[in-house]
Amino acid sequence: MPNSGHAGExxxxxxxxxxxxxxxxxxxxxxLTDLLTxxxxxSLAQRISVAKxxxxxxxxxxxxxATGASTATISRVKNCLFRGSGGYRMVLDRLKExxxxxxxxxxxx
Numbered sequence: 001m002p003n004s005g006h007a008g009e010x011x012x013x014x015x016x017x018x019x020x021x022x023x024x025x026x027x028x029x030x031x032l033t034d035l036l037t038x039x040x041x042x043s044l045a046q047r048i049s050v051a052k053x054x055x056x057x058x059x060x061x062x063x064x065x066a067t068g069a070s071t072a073t074i075s076r077v078k079n080c081l082f083r084g085s086g087g088y089r090m091v092l093d094r095l096k097e098x099x100x101x102x103x104x105x106x107x108x109x
Contacts, residue, residue, distance in 0.1 A: 050077045051088045052095075 007015075022028050032041055046067050053063045054077060063074055081088040 047077050050074055051081050054078050054081055055092050
């Protein structure tokens, strides 16, 4: 029976493996540009920004003003951040580690 237009587990695993092949910001950008529409990319970027702001204890009104996200999006991201599978938490923690490591480097003269 043909697929109903939805990605099956095999396709999802292929996507996950494809993402693991990326090594640089430029490679990620190239794939996302090919893979997603502009609006899809903006939506994903908005969700990461919302998650970071929630993690920084920002108020909903400030998040809405800064990102344009709806309260429904903010609530969904908050639920995933604090009770989800851990993806947001893992990424936010790694971003913080990267920022801390970059700040610890001596400035080049």
